[in-house]
Amino acid sequence: MTEAAISLIIPCYRDEACLAALLASLRQLPSATVADLQIIVVDGASNPACRELCQQYDALWLAAAPCRGEQLRLGAAQAANPLLWFLHADAQLEGDPLPALRAALNSGATGAYFAFRFAGPGCWQGRLIERLTNWRTRCGIPYGDQGLFVRAAAYQQAGQHSPWPLFEEVELIRGLRRQGALVQLKQGLRVDPRRWQRDGWWWRSLRNRLFALAHRLGVPASVLARRYASAASGRKHK
Incomplete structure (x- = not known):
């Protein structure tokens, strides 16, 4: 294990089609080897198809109750690496975001997250929602679909995700901001607009x-x- 090694935690609930695309993208990242990127999928549906998919992409599969906060906590408890990255199963990568994520933490930030941007060709409604959301998250709460990245030690000190099915990251983000700055990265992740x-x-x-x-x-x-x-x-x- 190196200091730059990452454990990626993905909560999933009957979203195998999107998860397959995400796992394929992750395993194709030029800056990540299997040794340096541990992928943990926490399945709230205990679906055999999800388990088989994880085996295909060398990801650790964990069964859990369908509660996203509990799923995220369980995944973090199984993380073997010093850096944690939390993604939704329907997240869509844009290029290779890992160098920028690592650079953000190396600069002294407590954590990082991505600007809210929809995948696909876009429309004026989506673009306006993106702007409003990014304006709000400067001082407010960036939610789970923005891909929080943080050191495991800071995550534990901040109290982890709350064991809730909704708004599980609110207290965590507040705890992280008490430790230092959270950096917003402009590129690297897209949100599924479906x-x-x-x-x-x-x-x-x-x-x-x-x-x-x-x-x-x-x-x-x-x-x-x-x-x-x-x-x-x-x-x-x-």
Whole structure:
């Protein structure tokens, strides 16, 4: 193990098609060898297809309850390397982001995350949401789809992800910022736009902000997660 070795933690829940594309991209990165990039997939569905996919790409597969905060904590507990990178299963890499991530931590930052940018050709609604989100995260919370990168020691000191199904990174980010700066990287990661396209660009963005406000006002994450799932299910059947 070297000081630049990375453990990548990916929570997954019935998203094998996107996960396959991500794992293939990761194993093709020119700056990463299998020895220097440990990939840990924490499967909230305990799906045999996900396990087989992990075997194909030399990734550690862990079964877990379908709670993203618990999945992330479990993955971090199995990490063998001093640097941790958290990605969603539907994340899309842009080039090789590892050199920029390592450089950010070597510069003295506590951690790094990527600017919010949608994958695909884009539209004016998506571009405006990108700008608003990046403006918000300068002082607010960058969420899990922005690919948090941090030293394992800082992650533990900040208290890890909260064991919640939603907003699991809020207290972690606050704890990391108390230790030092979080650097935003402009390039390297793209967010899958499918949920915004499915729900409607403005409806999903507004709903996300209302849920974040409710969480800030003290509504438990477990309650919000049930309402979030119910709202998503309702949109799917319209």
